[in-house]
Amino acid sequence: MIQEGKIGVFEASSLVIFMVASKALFGAVRELVEATGPSAWYTTIISGITALIGFWIIIRLMQRFPGQELVSILKTVYGRITGSLIALIICFLYIYNAASFTREFTEAVKVFEYPLTPPSFIMILILLAVIVLLYYGLETTARTTSFFTWPLIVGMISIFFLGLPLGKLTNLYPLLGHGLDRTIITGLLRSSVYGEVIGLTIILNALQGIENFKKAGKHGIIISIIIISLSLFIYSLIFPYSVSVENTIPLLTLTRIIEYGRFFQRFESIYIFIWSVAATLTTAINLYLALSIYCKTFRINDHRVLVLPLCILLFSIAIIPKDIVTITSIYVHYLRQYGWIIFIGLPLLTLIVAAVRGKKGESANA
């Protein structure tokens, strides 16, 4: 088993926040607004509540197998080979997630700031930091993430507050967007936005107990709901529906129009820092989880050997999509639309199968 060290609730929550809430800094906001119109801000609350229910299922699963992390549970429930296969699917999902994240950030940053820089150069820069983080393992990744959590939250909230005076309440109408049915269905499907919280089950042993796991997951999801919902709220408050579906990097566009006199403007400098830090750390966390699953599936003792190959794999996957629209509307879109099958469906299925097959963890370890 790999040595993962120990992390606390705060660090674990910040892992979740970075995995989930940093999506608000990318094109995902635009996509949700396009799907549901001005009702996007509560659509995501619906998604979040769904995700909390999903998380409750995960907790039940974890309580059934105390002291075991997801991979070993999968192995116990489905048997060694099937369990490993399922674990590898999740592993690939995380790599895929990390890759699409990296590429999306690369493309976005190319659009806005570095039009002449080749994408591979930006990606290599990001991977440089990712390699350092992964090399030192979970503890360092989690601590670094928690270091940047307050800057992320404070930065985003301050952007929201600065943008608030520009908003017009009337932009939130028609209140139901494209209709309540569409809003709710989108909300349910989009619960996969919060699905990455399942990653906590993989590093359960580092979390020192299921109580901490519960707390970290809940805090992470709720703070993420607040951040994402607020960003959608402010975004649709400022831009009318017809404009809000246009912007490539919604929150950046929002930040750029904030202006308080001649000096207090150009707040996107805050944004760019938050943005690049969030992209790098999110890639690192996703990749670490993939790494952890892989190591646990094949019982590899030292994760450091895998860091470089995995980063090269990530790079190769990330370089495949041909343009920015392919990433946002195909890669990311399908991930968000059907990710819940893995993130919520899998734990539920596992729980049912475990109940049917009568598998249970040793309660002595609890």
Added chain:
Amino acid sequence: MDSQKQKGFLSQLRNILTYRPPKQNAFVLPELEDEGNEGNSEKTNKGDIGDKSNSDKNNKNESSSVQSKKSKKNTKKPIRASEWKQIKSEDKETKDKISANINVNLKVIKEKFHVPENIDVIIREFKLAQKVNAFIVFIDGMVNNEVINNFILRQLLNPLQFNGYTSGCINQYVREHVLAVGQTKVIDKYSDVVKQVLTGVTVLFIDGCNNCLAIETRGYEKRNIGNPVTENVVRGSQEAFTENTKTSIVQIRRLIKNEDLIHETIAINSTDNPMASIMYIKGIVNPKVVEEVKRRIKSIKTDLILGEGILAQFIEDRPFMLFPQVLATERPDRAASHILEGKVLIFSEGSPFALIVPVNFLALLHSPEDSSLRWQLGSFLRLIRLTGLLIALFIPSLYVAITNYHHEMLPTELLLAITSSRENIPFPTIVEALLMEVSFEFIREAGIRMPGLIGSTLGIIGALILGQAAVEANIVSPIMIIIVSITGLGNFTIPNYSLAFGIRLLRFFFICMAGISGFLGISIGFIIIIALSTSMKSFGVPFMSPGWPRTKKSADSIIRYPLWKQEKRPDAINSLHRQRQPQVSRGWVVDSNPNNKGGNKNDSGR
């Protein structure tokens, strides 16, 4: 020869490419706490600090791995060799024993000290009580001659002193009845004799005894206690350590009058044979830390340890990181306050500094003045220092990034000012920045190396004339001068010399990152630096605690809480006694005063 080299190269190449499992030699600080003190302590997240069972496991693992290594060695090496080694060492031990024959002793001692070539070593032969052959050995200049003349030789030569002697070991009698010196010790090994003599002790050999007496006569010239040079304060104590460890320890003892304050010495295994002293308070310090400190110091095998700076480099956890992992201080009051927090103090002969371990990042930003000032002012000073650090770290790189990549981030007027000032500058911004930063480093280094009076004028000349001339000659833009000087100022606010140095170097790293890709580069660089520092540990304590990993809230981190609110010792250090004062430390606020009974309820001492 050639083929050998090739083979060497190939094996080297193979070594690079093949995987070797990492050596797990990290020291994990176990969490120890005396029971009952904090029985009701809530469960909080302790970051990486392991609980007992885990550390036990680790220890087991380590010990088993050590065993396996030993067994491997045993199987590989022929048995005879080890036996032979043992025999040899036994032989050595018998040779090291002091003989009962004084002539043998004299010969050995002369051999050891290369007498008479070595004129510093004085061997004074005489007749004890005018009968028994004896000699004392000491090093000229290291001893107090008055003590030797008046209280050793005079007593020993006087037969009246030996009236009570009947039989038995004369050493014992001499010690108990004759010598009028405070500190004596019986030694029975030549190697110890050598060590003691070298530190200024006088050793007495008497015929017929298979041991000798080490008599404390140390008295060499030393510097008086002076003012601190590098850690100045306006308020607070104004004395500093000296090169003499003994004086320094007395200085600490004067401040902490506590019977639990322990002082231990450890001989460092190097050619110059220095002693390292460690000080701590038993019952507060985590014993594992003391053990680890001793283990590290004892394991050193080197040539020259000339004071704490060199010692620190031998015992620090991460030698490749730019930040210091030990805190060097020249102030007894600061050292004392750290000892009371549950840290260990290390003195090494030859330098007026003490090392404090374990240490975290924020302690490097503290100054002893913070606690003597009122809490609001202390907190403000710390915030200023933190800001200074951030400015010193980021301002030049931000400038480079903005002027090279992000022209949009500046207010238009400022951008136009920068542009027009750069209009006639021949260099790219990054070259300009590096040029100015490097010349600033020149001024600094030259100012330190120059003799006192010239040094301070040089700083002014360098900063004023050079800056002015460079601007006049259109070599650099005036804005660059501002940037460089504010960076320098920011750097000077950092109270710890090593940390300030680390920041100075990191600045160049960030300038390069900014030159490569602007804000993105700075962010990536910052993430890397944070990752490196959060993974760093100083004697088992995470360097970035108490923030990352988050431990229990510290009342003395960036914001310094009022002293009466600082009830706990820092959590990350895992001291045995976490409570440093009761919840109500100012008894007077709750003492029932008949005049205003109950009036103070809101102001109870927490």
Added chain:
Amino acid sequence: MNQLMRKLIMVLILLTVIASCTSGCYDQREVDEMAYVMAMGFDKGTTEKLRLTLQIITFRNQEGGEQGGRQRGGQGGGQTDQITVECSALFDGINLANTILSRQINLMHAKHIVISEELARNGDVEKYISAVIRYRQIRRIMNFIVTKGKAEDFLKENQPFIGNDPPKDMQLLKKQSAYTSYIPEVKLFDFYNNVKSTMIDPIAILAGVNPEGNLAAGNLTEESLQSGQYLAGKIPREGGTKKEYFGAAVFRGAKMVGEIDGNGVKMYKMVHGLFERGYFIINDPLAPDYVISLDVRQSRKPSIEVKVTGNEPKINVEIFLEGEILAIQSRINYEDPKQSHILETTFEKIIKEHLDSLIKTCQQDFKADIFGFGRYAAFSFPTIESWEEYNWKEKFPEGKVSTKVNFVIRRTGMITKSSPIVPPIGDVQ
């Protein structure tokens, strides 16, 4: 082994650093390699479709000489100059302009986007605004201006009267708008948001070049609200710079359909709740020869209700104003609570008249909902589909608007009791 490893690592690091320093800085541009555009002007071209004018900072001081090393950075700003090219599209024009400039044209700090009236009336704004909005260098906080006459001419006159800092001058337009309320504050994103919106029609700041002959012509007209009835370029004045901003251009969709004068802008701001302050001059209700000056502010946001019933939406607008007396020429004691209501009702009536006439113009002549009543109408629609089906912009001209104005005099300035000046002896009427 270790040594070789270290050497290898060193070589690798060195290579990376060198590689990234030489080839890595793809987007690296020094500030002094840029030509900063302060304002862009769009005119209808004569040979091509578009005539683009770029006002660029030149860093030449007043004498026209190059700023030497001695005076670096002193002024901060610097003179501007403009380049005009005929081109088929915006980026074509920028490229063309760059052929005469050694430095790369940079639009990041542009403050004004100026469109000529001709272009706006043709509906060509639509073509160019999409390019402007999409381009990464454009910040959407630049002022959106429609100019009478040619944008080229306007930019030629776009120099500050005070100081030597054109960008500062252009950015202070916002303050100017807040202070006088004769011009609206319209940023590019305001304009764009409103153009795209189905609930509101956009306006733009109206600007023009003053020929400085208006004062001599002396065609001042008596009206109940003096000084607000002008349009840009028509103000009777002398001195100052020739450029001026006054009034607003009204768009239906992306096509300019008309202008509103300074008073109209005040009304516009009141309905939007953006009215910060403005001076009003009204005829004295008791002494018609005299005028009364008022400093008026909005006491709270207006209340707007839109009832959507059938084809004729009912719109109720209520505006809350408060004011301070600046001058009473007749020295009648209007401060007295008994008399102050006379002033208040008179003022309410005048504002209501103006408001009604502006709304009527918008409904009948412009057919453009510049007040954004559509936003309030949207409250009644649950979904985007039902709203779009209703087609507000068709319905707005038929809407029945009822307005109400509340005005209270809160303060009276430094005098609380007006009394007539005793006329000199022998001059008694």
